[in-house]
Amino acid sequence: EMELVVKEAARVGFAAIEAFNTTISGMRRQSLHTSEEGGISGEAFWRFALSKLGVVKQVIERENLPLDVIAVGGIMDGRRAVKRGIKAVQVYTGLIQHGPGLIHEILSAYREVKM
DSSP, X not given: OHHHHHHHHHHTTOSEEEEOOOBOXXXXXXXXXXXXXXXXXXXXXXXXXXXXXXXXXXXXHHHTOOOEEEEESOOOSXXXXXXXXXXXXXXXHHHHHHOTHHHHHHHXXXXXXXX
């Protein structure tokens, strides 16, 4: 299903695809050992988000699709922001938990990769 979404996004002319913000999946919640209500984000969400980002990037590369990826979910430091060749990120939980210094850290990580 995810592969079809990625291919369709490219077909209709999207420049980028955002992946992945949160999950409310009960199975996912159990594997993260939480019973809290609401979506999962931040640190608890990072491994799940990274695995799904990998799938999206594989489809893009295999099919040679003209799509960039905007990473969302579990971006808690600069290293995570540049994982898997991601060119843009959206942060919320990390910004709330770590403050505006996170933006500087992410920009620094991107500068290091570009050097």
